[in-house]
Amino acid sequence: MLKRLSAPNVLVVITGLVIGVLGALLAKAGNPPNMGICVACFERDIAGGLGLHRAETVQYIRPEIPGFLLGSTIAAFIFGEFKARSSSAPMVRFLIGVFVMIGALVFLGCPVRTVLRLAGGDLNGLTALLGIATGAFIGVLFLRRGFTLGRSYEAHPIVGWVMPGLMAGLLLLAILKPAFVFASEKGPGAMHAAIVVSLGAGLLIGFLAQRSRMCFVGGIRDLFLIRDPHLFNGLVAALVAATATNLVLGQFKLGFEGQPVAHTNHLWNYLGMVLVGLGPTLLGGCPLRQLVLSGEGNADAGMVVLGMVVGAGIAHNFGLASSPKGATPGGMVATIIGLAAMLAIGYFMRE
Amino acid sequence: MDSPAYGVVLFHSTNWAMKAEKFSQRAGIKVKLIPVPRHLSSDCGVCLRFDWADKEAVYQALEEAQVEIEGIHKINDQ
Numbered sequence: 001m002l003k004r005l006s007a008p009n010v011l012v013v014i015t016g017l018v019i020g021v022l023g024a025l026l027a028k029a030g031n032p033p034n035m036g037i038c039v040a041c042f043e044r045d046i047a048g049g050l051g052l053h054r055a056e057t058v059q060y061i062r063p064e065i066p067g068f069l070l071g072s073t074i075a076a077f078i079f080g081e082f083k084a085r086s087s088s089a090p091m092v093r094f095l096i097g098v099f100v101m102i103g104a105l106v107f108l109g110c111p112v113r114t115v116l117r118l119a120g121g122d123l124n125g126l127t128a129l130l131g132i133a134t135g136a137f138i139g140v141l142f143l144r145r146g147f148t149l150g151r152s153y154e155a156h157p158i159v160g161w162v163m164p165g166l167m168a169g170l171l172l173l174a175i176l177k178p179a180f181v182f183a184s185e186k187g188p189g190a191m192h193a194a195i196v197v198s199l200g201a202g203l204l205i206g207f208l209a210q211r212s213r214m215c216f217v218g219g220i221r222d223l224f225l226i227r228d229p230h231l232f233n234g235l236v237a238a239l240v241a242a243t244a245t246n247l248v249l250g251q252f253k254l255g256f257e258g259q260p261v262a263h264t265n266h267l268w269n270y271l272g273m274v275l276v277g278l279g280p281t282l283l284g285g286c287p288l289r290q291l292v293l294s295g296e297g298n299a300d301a302g303m304v305v306l307g308m309v310v311g312a313g314i315a316h317n318f319g320l321a322s323s324p325k326g327a328t329p330g331g332m333v334a335t336i337i338g339l340a341a342m343l344a345i346g347y348f349m350r351e
Numbered sequence: 352m353d354s355p356a357y358g359v360v361l362f363h364s365t366n367w368a369m370k371a372e373k374f375s376q377r378a379g380i381k382v383k384l385i386p387v388p389r390h391l392s393s394d395c396g397v398c399l400r401f402d403w404a405d406k407e408a409v410y411q412a413l414e415e416a417q418v419e420i421e422g423i424h425k426i427n428d429q
Contacts, residue, residue, distance in 0.1 A: 011389070081393045143365050151363035151419070213387075213395040225365075226384045226397055284365070284396065296393060351366060 009230045011212040016234035018208055020241025022201045023116045026064075028249050029193035033260035034120040037064060037205075038113035039287035040104035040276075041261075043305070044312035044321070045189055046170065049182050052313030055321075057187025061174040063195050066167040067202015068288060069305075072210035072295025073164045074203070079211070084160025086299035088152040092345055093300055096279045097307020098314065099338030100287065103275025105312065105321035106268050106331045107131070108261055110287045111216035111276060115235060117262065119242030121254035124262055124269055131270040133220055135277020140224040142346035147282065149349065152300055160297025163305065167295075171199070188261055209292045217277060217286035261324065268327035271335050278342050356403040359385070360413065361392060361421040368397050374416035375399065380408050391424055400426075 019037065026036030035041060041058075048059030076082040104110050107128050109117055114132065118125030139147075173181050175195060184190040192198065208214070212234070219231035246252040256264050263269070280286045283304055285293060290308075293301035315321045320331040362368040368384060375382040384397045391398075401409050403425055413420060 076393070083393075144369060146366050146370070148364045148366040210393070211389075213389060213393060215395050218395050222386065222397070226386070228386055230386050231395065289395065 009233060011208070012214055012231060012234040013237045015205070015208040015212040015214045016237030017241040019112065019205055020115070020119065020238035021245050022205060023112065023238070024119065024242045024245035024249065024251065026193050026198070026201055027251060029197050030191060031193050031198075032188040032191045033251070034117045034122055035113060035188065035261055036116055038110050038116070039065070039068070039291065040101055040110035040308065040312075041108070041113065041188070043101065043287070043308050044105060044316070047309050047312040048184070048189060048316070049173075051182055052309065053316035055316040057184050058189040058316070059182040059184045060189040060192055061170060061181060062192065063171060063174050063198040064202040065291065066171040066174070067199045068206035068209070068291045069167045069295040070164060070171070071203035071206020072292040075207040075210040076296040081210075082160065082297045084155045084157045084297040084299065085152040086155040086159050088300050089149040089349075090300060090303040092149060092349070093283060093303040094307035096283055096342060096345065097290075097304040098311035099275055099341060100279040100304075101308040101311030102315050102320055102331070102334045102338055103272040103279070104287070105315045106272030106327050106335055107276070108263065108322050112238075112288055114273070115216070115239050116242050117259070119239055120246050120259070121252045122259040122262055123254070123256045124259060124264060124266075127266050127269040128273040131273025132217060132277035134270075135274040135279070136217055136220045136281045137224050138274075139278045139281025139346065140221060142282065143225065146350040147346050148351055149282070152298070155299060159299045162299065163294040163302040206292060206295060209288060210296060215286050215289040217280040218289065220277065221281050263322055263324050263326045265322070265326045268322070268332060268335065271339070272327070272331070275335060275338050275342065278339075278346070282342065282346055356425055356427050358401055358403050358406060358409070358423055358425050359388065359391070360399040360401070360409065360423050361387060361394070362396070362398065363419060363421050365396050367418040367420075368399055370416050371399050371413055371418050375401070375409060375412040378408060378412045380405050380412060382409070388426065392421075
């Protein structure tokens with residue numbers, strides 16, 4: 001009987017396969033190695049492109065991000081699921097977004113990049129996965145205690161259109177490249193696929209992710225919360241597809257050391273990603289899902305995205321982000337503060 | 352043979368789904384938290400599945416739990 005309800009699972013697996021294959025291909029097409037897709041890194045690059053930070057090696061308006069969001073908008077519109085809604089603790093969502101970005105930049109990856117790094121043979125992805133799982137587990141404990149950010153309410157359509165509008169504007173900046181936009185000349189920010197390729201991949205993934213309700217942290221959360229793997233299957237599909245693609249393209253190198261745009265400080269890889277597991281569990285979605293939800297008109301998710309972009313600016317202005325040399329003292333302090341903040345939010349915000 | 356029908360209760364927030372599960376189980380109703388069926392909502396959260404025959408009992412449990420619901424839908428097993 002349950003099999004009937006889980007037939008839609010097929011779309012989650014397809015979405016995972018597409019994310020895996022495109023993630024590996026985008027790295028071949030010009031994006032940084034093992035970083036064909038990284039919602040956190042790309043939002044950080046966009047923050048740089050907009051001048052919100054001045055780290056010269058990571059400034060570029062990545063078309064993938066507007067692609068994810070607008071692909072979701074297109075899907076939501078075609079299937080009548082665009083619904084402007086808002087007003088469930090926006091300040092807290094913004095704050096958690098800031099700390100999720102900080103945590104991700106300590107590890108140097110979002111949950112999607114975690115899977116792609118693993119698929120490239122970067123075993124530091126395992127540490128990160130453990131961190132995400134720990135964070136999700138703690139989040140589920142809070143959920144069981146009654147944690148809630150409250151419910152959202154239907155809002156005026158314009159509220160739902162702000163994020164798609166902003167992203168469309170961002171895309172224009174990416175395409176037109178006016179002089180006031182920053183663009184790295186070397187480093188990861190200078191490594192990017194052609195705009196058409198990035199955008200196309202983004203739109204397709206955004207569309208599929210909206211239809212399938214795909215969520216990388218939700219997949220882990222549901223294992224703890226309801227012991228149901230239907231979203232987790234998507235993660236597995238992405239890992240398998242990306243690994244296979246990497247092997248075919250000769251982009252696979254197994255090990256902890258010497259991995260691209262990565263470091264081996266296991267403790268901080270782990271702790272940083274605890275934030276990336278806990279925050280999204282409290283928020284109801286991983287960074288990719290927040291973009292997809294924003295595309296559907298969910299302004300609460302929009303606050304998270306804005307928080308993440310601002311967090312990226314803060315991270316690179318104050319030296320909180322890691323480098324291949326490892327985590328920074330600032331990043332460590334910020335991670336602890338973020339953990340404390342999320343634990344307090346999780347503990348005290350009950351019905 | 353009767354094709355079993357069941358229902359799902361959708362909630363605005365995960366914690367309310369869990370509260371409803373607790374109250375339903377206390378009332379002895381057979382319920383299960385499952386992922387929200389894709390065709391019912393774009394939510395990636397969880398909802399409460401129950402046998403449609405238990406509908407009245409579920410309504411009562413929801414009353415006692417004092418949780419706001421987003422909706423109740425019948426799912427036919429074809």
